[in-house]
Amino acid sequence: MQDRNAVVTGATSGIGLATARLLAARGCNVMLNGLGDRAEIERVCADIAAQTGARVVWSPADLSRPDETRALMAQAAEALGPVDILVNNAGVQHVAALHEFPEEKWDLVLAVNLSAAFHAIKAALPAMMERGGGRIVNTASVLGMVGAPHKPAYVAAKHGLVGLTKAVAIEAAPHGITCNAVCPGTVMTPIIERQIAQQARVTGLPEDEVLDTVFLRRMPTGRLVRPEEVAEAIAFLCSDAAASITGAVIPVDGGYSTH
């Protein structure tokens, strides 16, 4: 992957940050996207660059907005050159019973988890097609494969992202471009940390029982998935070795989806 240009959305923490680090370590120049404290993110970018020798830049584009998503892809091409690898990883969650689910949260979860991937892929494809190759990986979720209560927008968005992955894979394959989805189980990142209180409210469980009862019991491995384990799967799908894998939906979920 030496000197490939990669965009990783949602890369300011968790799975996306682990993926950006790994792609840089494998030789890619990387544009990280995500929200957060500018000074802290710039320190992280400098740290990755120093450790890997990669060019590492950051865009604070808000992916709930299609115009900012398109601008992100244009900025990446300007800063790094044509984009070879696109990892659509940004995600948000909201936990509430369906009959009480706020409509603006439905719109936000669909916008960031699903529509942003469409806009980014649409922007990335012309240059990939011109160059005759490319890699797209979408971070879906085990909840893109099975349902769960109290997360209707997220389950719908992640199932939609799995569908988009297959649709893109078929259209892009003749151009040497692959498009795959990874489906993590529970990874302890800010998106899960923020859910503990919400889950306690909606399930009536004490907060200290949520992790075990809501999340860990569903994974036969009985432990959290590490962000680096998901990053390894993504990096493999971005490599030349994965040229014949496209439209695949790959669980990295400790066996969650086998239930």
Ligand code: NAD
């Ligand atoms: P995280 O909270 O650490 O990362 C989410 C990232 O998305 C952050 O960088 C955040 O800044 C970014 N983001 C959120 N809203 C954004 C917006 N409007 N514009 C741009 N960036 C935005 O959580 P994570 O677990 O690393 O999540 C990464 C992906 O993995 C998400 O798509 C999530 O749905 C998926 N996932 C996570 C788990 C888990 O258990 N943690 C399980 C399955 C799937």
